[in-house]
Amino acid sequence: MFPYKKYLRLDKFPHIWCTGCGCGIVMKAMLRAIDRAGIQKDDVAIVSGIGCSSRTPGYLDFNTLHTHHGRAIAFATGLKLAKPRLKVIVVTGDGDATAIGGNHFIHAARRNLDMTVLLYNNHIYGMTGGQVSPTTPFGKKASTAPYGSTEPDFDISNLAIAAGAAFVARSTCYHATQLDKLIEKALLKKGFALIEVLTQCPTYYGRPNRLGSAVDMLKYYKENSIPVETARKLSPEEIKGKITIGVLHDIERPEFCEEYQKLVDRVRIKNE
Ligand SMILES: Cc1ncc(C[n+]2csc(CCOP(=O)(O)OP(=O)(O)O)c2C)c(N)n1
Numbered sequence: 001m002f003p004y005k006k007y008l009r010l011d012k013f014p015h016i017w018c019t020g021c022g023c024g025i026v027m028k029a030m031l032r033a034i035d036r037a038g039i040q041k042d043d044v045a046i047v048s049g050i051g052c053s054s055r056t057p058g059y060l061d062f063n064t065l066h067t068h069h070g071r072a073i074a075f076a077t078g079l080k081l082a083k084p085r086l087k088v089i090v091v092t093g094d095g096d097a098t099a100i101g102g103n104h105f106i107h108a109a110r111r112n113l114d115m116t117v118l119l120y121n122n123h124i125y126g127m128t129g130g131q132v133s134p135t136t137p138f139g140k141k142a143s144t145a146p147y148g149s150t151e152p153d154f155d156i157s158n159l160a161i162a163a164g165a166a167f168v169a170r171s172t173c174y175h176a177t178q179l180d181k182l183i184e185k186a187l188l189k190k191g192f193a194l195i196e197v198l199t200q201c202p203t204y205y206g207r208p209n210r211l212g213s214a215v216d217m218l219k220y221y222k223e224n225s226i227p228v229e230t231a232r233k234l235s236p237e238e239i240k241g242k243i244t245i246g247v248l249h250d251i252e253r254p255e256f257c258e259e260y261q262k263l264v265d266r267v268r269i270k271n272e
Pocket residue numbers: 050051052053054068069092093094095096097120122124125126127128133
């Protein structure tokens with residue numbers, strides 16, 4: 001069995017997550033990916049905001065920062081610029097990253113800042129009781145939309161691609177082993193790398209929307225996901241309502257910290 005205990009702060013358990021929550025599945029995939037990528041604990045910094053998903057770093061034995069709601073990427077930006085040798089991983093929720101933290105998210109992608117963002121998309125504000133988030137699908141119920149949301153939802157992966165991210169992948173909690181490989185690829189990528197993971201929240205998203213148990217929600221991911229290679233051969237009508245999974249985008253672009261360092265070096269030489 002994978003030696004999870006090597007990476008856990010066992011004194012912080014039991015965790016806060018509800019039975020059947022997807023957060024633990026993503027956390028374990030991240031640990032396997034770090035291990036496979038051969039990255040040492042002391043070379044990793046994991047930064048989060050506030051939310052059920054953002055509790056993840058508290059359970060992990062790395063350099064960790066649990067910051068303010070929506071500000072994980074802002075803290076991670078400062079950390080990466082001060083210590084560029086660190087592998088910076090941001091763990092965030094759909095509310096944290098695309099509502100209150102939406103500007104940090106798009107600008108980090110635009111700058112192509114070297115960090116891996118692991119975004120747990122459960123389509124809801126889990127921690128505060130199931131309010132609508134920017135990824136709640138149109139018509140789905142939430143505590144602030146008891147008759148169904150009347151807003152269109154963000155496609156987070158497309159948002160990151162449009163903003164300039166170098167690497168974007170999507171997966172689900174059902175596809176846990178694929179998730180390891182995608183996170184590993186993201187960790188090894190230079191630049192802004194996003195992994196959007198569809199994560200079941202049976203408590204505040206599943207229950208009001210009558211989606212069944214956590215297992216039923218996982219079955220939904222299984223039955224409605226299609227690999228990106230297949231999706232590319234289908235028409236928009238054929239992929240409507242489907243979850244496209246895999247590496248959606250992988251390009252080379254100048255990275256922010258390196259460009260910044262070049263500027264510092266140029267100015268230093270000029271002033272010597
Ligand atoms: C500045 C600020 N505004 C609001 C909150 C309350 N708050 C805490 S977590 C949260 C939403 C979390 O949702 P999400 O980021 O999707 O994470 P999840 O809990 O679903 O994993 C909110 C609104 C806060 N802590 N700080």
